[in-house]
Amino acid sequence: MRSRTALSLATITVVVLTGCGRSDDGAGGEEQSEEIGAGKASGTIEVWAMGTEGEVLGDFVAGFEEENPDADVEVTAIPWEAAHDKIANAITAGETPDVSLIGTTWMGEFAEAGGLMPTPEGLVDEADFFPGAWESTEVGGTSYGVPWYVETRVLYYRTDLAAKAGWDEAPQTWDELRQFAEDLQTKGGAEHGLSLQPGQTGSWQTMLPFAWSNGASLTNDEGTEYTIDSPEMTEALDHYTSYFADEVSQTRVLDPGELESGFADGVFGSFISGPWHTGLVEDAGVGADQYAVAPLPGPDGAPGTSFVGGGDLAVFEDSDNADSAWKLVQWLSEPETQQAFYDEVGDLPAVQAAWETGELAEDPQLQVFGAQLEEAQSPPAVPTWEQVAAAIDALVEQAAKGTTDPEDAVKQMQSEAASIGTGL
Amino acid sequence: MAAVSTTPTGTGRPVRPRRSRHVDPTRRSQAIAAWVLALPFVVLFLVFTAGPVLASLGMSFTDLRSTDVRDPFAVEVVGLGNYADLVQDPLFLKVTRNTLLYLLLGVPLTMAVALAAAVGLNRVTRLRGFFRVGFYLPVVTSIVAVSVVWKFLLRERGGLLTTAAGWVGLDVPGLLDSTTWALPTLVVMAVWRNFGTLMVVFLAGLQTVPREQLEAAEVDGASAWSRFRHITLPTLRPTLLFGAVITGIGYLQFFEEAFVMTKGGPLDSTRSVTFFTYDQFGFGNYGYAAAASYLLFLAIVLLTFVQFRVLREKD
Numbered sequence: 063m064r065s066r067t068a069l070s071l072a073t074i075t076v077v078v079l080t081g082c083g084r085s086d087d088g089a090g091g092e093e094q095s096e097e098i099g100a101g102k103a104s105g106t107i108e109v110w111a112m113g114t115e116g117e118v119l120g121d122f123v124a125g126f127e128e129e130n131p132d133a134d135v136e137v138t139a140i141p142w143e144a145a146h147d148k149i150a151n152a153i154t155a156g157e158t159p160d161v162s163l164i165g166t167t168w169m170g171e172f173a174e175a176g177g178l179m180p181t182p183e184g185l186v187d188e189a190d191f192f193p194g195a196w197e198s199t200e201v202g203g204t205s206y207g208v209p210w211y212v213e214t215r216v217l218y219y220r221t222d223l224a225a226k227a228g229w230d231e232a233p234q235t236w237d238e239l240r241q242f243a244e245d246l247q248t249k250g251g252a253e254h255g256l257s258l259q260p261g262q263t264g265s266w267q268t269m270l271p272f273a274w275s276n277g278a279s280l281t282n283d284e285g286t287e288y289t290i291d292s293p294e295m296t297e298a299l300d301h302y303t304s305y306f307a308d309e310v311s312q313t314r315v316l317d318p319g320e321l322e323s324g325f326a327d328g329v330f331g332s333f334i335s336g337p338w339h340t341g342l343v344e345d346a347g348v349g350a351d352q353y354a355v356a357p358l359p360g361p362d363g364a365p366g367t368s369f370v371g372g373g374d375l376a377v378f379e380d381s382d383n384a385d386s387a388w389k390l391v392q393w394l395s396e397p398e399t400q401q402a403f404y405d406e407v408g409d410l411p412a413v414q415a416a417w418e419t420g421e422l423a424e425d426p427q428l429q430v431f432g433a434q435l436e437e438a439q440s441p442p443a444v445p446t447w448e449q450v451a452a453a454i455d456a457l458v459e460q461a462a463k464g465t466t467d468p469e470d471a472v473k474q475m476q477s478e479a480a481s482i483g484t485g486l
Numbered sequence: 487m488a489a490v491s492t493t494p495t496g497t498g499r500p501v502r503p504r505r506s507r508h509v510d511p512t513r514r515s516q517a518i519a520a521w522v523l524a525l526p527f528v529v530l531f532l533v534f535t536a537g538p539v540l541a542s543l544g545m546s547f548t549d550l551r552s553t554d555v556r557d558p559f560a561v562e563v564v565g566l567g568n569y570a571d572l573v574q575d576p577l578f579l580k581v582t583r584n585t586l587l588y589l590l591l592g593v594p595l596t597m598a599v600a601l602a603a604a605v606g607l608n609r610v611t612r613l614r615g616f617f618r619v620g621f622y623l624p625v626v627t628s629i630v631a632v633s634v635v636w637k638f639l640l641r642e643r644g645g646l647l648t649t650a651a652g653w654v655g656l657d658v659p660g661l662l663d664s665t666t667w668a669l670p671t672l673v674v675m676a677v678w679r680n681f682g683t684l685m686v687v688f689l690a691g692l693q694t695v696p697r698e699q700l701e702a703a704e705v706d707g708a709s710a711w712s713r714f715r716h717i718t719l720p721t722l723r724p725t726l727l728f729g730a731v732i733t734g735i736g737y738l739q740f741f742e743e744a745f746v747m748t749k750g751g752p753l754d755s756t757r758s759v760t761f762f763t764y765d766q767f768g769f770g771n772y773g774y775a776a777a778a779s780y781l782l783f784l785a786i787v788l789l790t791f792v793q794f795r796v797l798r799e800k801d
Contacts, residue, residue: 154555171770174553262751314663315751317641445553449769459753485553 092204095182095384103386104132108159110149112142114407115163115211115373122406126393133386153177158378160387164207166198166371171445173201174486178376181205182388186395194370194438195412201443202285202486207376208395209412211403214368214438215271216430217356218339219332220325220348223250227331232356235363236272236301243310246331257321257333258302258311261459266441266451267369268334269458273298274367274439275360281442286484288450291476299461299468301361306462313462322346325353334358336371337410337431355427357434370438372412410435446485453478546777552770561773568777578778580754581762584669585738588758589789591673592737597729599677600684605714607685608692618689622682629679633746636675637662662748665755672743672756679743680736684729691725692718727797734789738782759785 103126111119116139123135138159140148146168152158153175164172172178181199186208188196195209217232219242224230227245243255259265270280278294281287305311316324322339324330326346333339343353358366375394377387393399400411401420410422410431417423417432441447457475460466466474546568548561572578603621607614624632639646642660651658661667695718703713719726741760744750750757750765759782766775 150552150555156556171553176556261753262749314642314660315749317637320643445551445770449771452765452769456754459751463753465753485551 092180092202094204095180097183098185098385098388102132103130103389105134105383105386107133107135107161107383107387107390109135109137109390110140110145110159110162111137112140112145112163112373115409116140118407122403123390125399125402126390129393130386130389133390135390149177150175153378153380156380158380160381160383161375161377161390163210163373164376166195166209166374166440166443167447167451169198169206169374169376170201170443170447170485172376173204173206173443174445177379178206179379179381179384181207185388185392190395190397190413190415192370192412192414192435192438194435194440195372198370198372198440198443199374199376207374208391210373210375210394211400211409212370212372212412212435213336213338213410214370214431214434215267215334215336215358216368216434217332217334217358218325218343218353219246219356220250220252220328220352221354222352223252223328223331226250232354233359235359236361239359240301240304240310243305243332247310250331251328252331253324253329254312255310255331256305257316257324257330258305260306260311260313260315260462261455262315263452263455265458266454267371269299269302269454270439270441271334271358271366271368272302274369275358280479281444281484285442285444286486288476288479288484290454290479291472295475296469296472297361299458299472302458303461303464303468307464319346322348340427355430357430357437365433365437368434368438370435370440372410442484444484444486446482449482450479453482542776543780545773546780548773550773550776552772564773568774569781571774572777572781577754577757578759578762581757581759584755584757585740585759587669588673588676588740589734589737591670592676592740593730593733595673596677596681596684596733596737597726600681600729601688601726603681603685604688604692605718607689618686621685624679625682627679629742630746632679633675633743637747640671663752665753668748668752668756672740672747675747676737676740676743680733684733687729688722688725691722695721723797727793730793730797731790734793735786738786738789 109119109123110116116137120135120137120139123137127133127135142165146165149158149162149164149168149172153172158177164178169178188205191209192212194214195212196205199205199207199209217239219232223246224242227242227248227250229242229245233239233242239256245255246252247255259268273280273295276294276298278290278292278298280290282289306313312330321330321333321335322342323346325333325343326348340355344350358368360366375391377384377391381387394403395413397411397413397415397418400413400416401422403409404411404416404422405420410428411417414436422428422432441451444450454475457466457471457478461468461471547563547565549564549567550558550561554561607617607621610617640648640661642648642663645660648658648660661671699717700713703717708716739760740758741764744756744758744761745764748756750761759778763775763778763782766778
């Protein structure tokens with residue numbers, strides 16, 4: 063009796079499922095939305111934002127509400143850890159807010175799921191933003207949001223150790239970087255000259271800048287096919303792994319906090335990371351005059367290309383107040399607003415004009431980030447990116463540990479990425 | 487029904503007893519009451535357990551991805567395609583080998599340690615409560631907190647183990663950074679964390695070992711080992727079976743320790759099937775992940791079946 067019930071349930075499932083079939087209506091090739099209407103925003107605009115942004119935004123939008131007296135912005139702060147699932151569930155149920163902060167690597171997935179509305183024509187000017195940041199909003203050639211804030215990776219190094227090693231400025235080429243790291247180790251007294259991530263989650267964010275700097279591209283221009291297997295990529299991975307082979311970099315994954323304390327103790331002479339590390343290393347006891355940041359060097363003296371991450375603002379397809387929601391997004395991307403938001407939270411503005419005055423224009427450390435942002439790329443905004451990134455991470459680890467040589471590792475990255483597909 | 491009453495009256499058809507022709511109103515109202523009382527559970531079970539289980543089974547035959555969530559029926563049915571892909575996926579084969587290693591190392595070790603602790607505690611009369619609490623304590627602690635502490639003990643730079651080994655002149659590298667030692671190290675930690683539960687179960691089982699038999703055997707000159715081997719162990723057989731089944735299921739689902747301590751590395755050497763499934767769900771490959779979890783489910787059923795065959799009561 064029980065087995066018969068199971069059997070009939072299975073039959074029903076099969077019958078239901080055979081009625082299925084994928085229709086090809088995902089992202090890509092979609093037109094930008096029509097221009098939003100003139101006039102002021104009105105009604106309630108529901109916004110979701112994560113982290114510090116979520117906590118601060120509620121008070122910050124008072125300026126927008128002043129300009130648009132009929133509009134009422136309701137900000138809900140949600141934790142980053144829960145954000146991805148919460149947004150995915152909201153899109154599934156069709157119960158979304160009007161606007162949300164979206165992590166740049168999620169854009170592909172949510173746009174392909176049909177949750178995000180294409181950016182309206184003429185809402186903002188693409189040229190106002192850092193090009194790498196704008197790329198993160200484009201899924202299959204259509205833009206689905208506007209960059210809000212950005213972060214990028216630069217070289218951090220101990221100036222005192224570098225001086226001891228005979229370097230009074232940062233390296234400009236890969237050869238110099240290599241020499242710099244070795245000197246920090248042999249003459250500067252560091253245990254490891256340059257700390258790079260030897261594989262595991264997120265190592266692509268450190269490895270790919272070397273590839274981009276060398277002219278490698280992960281996909282073709284249309285973003286439809288992976289082109290990871292290239293001589294440029296192999297050369298970059300070869301250079302990257304050479305740091306591990308000679309113990310210039312440590313070969314194990316560091317525990318949380320180990321990098322900062324090691325940098326303070328002179329164990330690590332330099333490392334590559336984002337703007338949050340200025341605070342972290344100073345908290346760990348590195349004096350502001352003991353370290354400096356520098357743009358990533360390219361292979362032959364041209365500036366290197368870094369990774370750009372951050373957050374985009376997107377309006378949902380199910381928003382019932384889309385026009386006003388886009389007006390809020392537009393307001394948040396005005397240079398003055400971006401600058402005010404930097405003063406409030408410390409997020410680096412995605413709009414280039416915001417960097418022209420004030421602290422952002424004067425502080426030499428910030429200027430390094432600003433310059434690097436002009437030479438920075440984001441990974442392909444495709445729904446399968448996280449999986450491709452995990453495959454790249456695994457192969458970076460194999461190459462770093464020497465179990466696969468860089469050429470084979472790059473070939474394998476290509477074949478795995480090709481079998482995963484873009485998901486568009 | 488047929489068992490209720492049959493009469494040999496030649497027609498070959500069971501004759502229903504009279505009282506069941508019209509239902510006793512008391513019994514009927516009892517039945518209604520029973521259903522009403524059972525209803526909340528039945529509804530919750532159907533909606534939150536049976537429904538999702540069947541849905542995930544159906545999902546494992548499709549190529550459902552996270553981008554299909556708005557239109558979950560608009561996916562292709564791939565039949566057993568996901569399962570066929572899984573058994574050819576090199577990473578899945580690797581995590582399967584890892585999981586079998588967890589099982590083969592973990593279950594015997596956990597049971598042996600738990601049994602030894604239980605037998606020892608059974609003889610101790612003073613401070614028994616103290617030791618029982620001590621051994622059981624790791625079970626009730628938070629896995630994340632425990633893993634973090636172990637990670638610090640085992641790390642290469644300044645870890646207690648490496649430092650202590652250095653005092654006696656041994657060069658122990660960071661065990662969790664070694665592709666050879668990371669998995670056995672996680673097993674040892676899991677044994678330490680889990681044996682307390684089994685120890686309590688075995689301790690209870692030991693109370694059922696007939697004291698008279700043990701004393702009689704002792705009078706007859708049987709050694710302590712042969713008393714344990716021929717009296718204690720056979721009496722404990724059902725308890726051991728229970729222990730083997732629950733520990734086996736636990737090790738097949740090995741996840742948290744690896745998740746917190748090694749993130750599956752180095753070089754995927756500690757990634758388990760559950761970890762693989764978790765990753766696939768994270769990547770949004772819902773169909774593929776569902777198929778992987780059903781393969782694990784099959785493995786658990788199979789293992790439990792084998793254990794019942796091997797350890798069942800012999801008539």
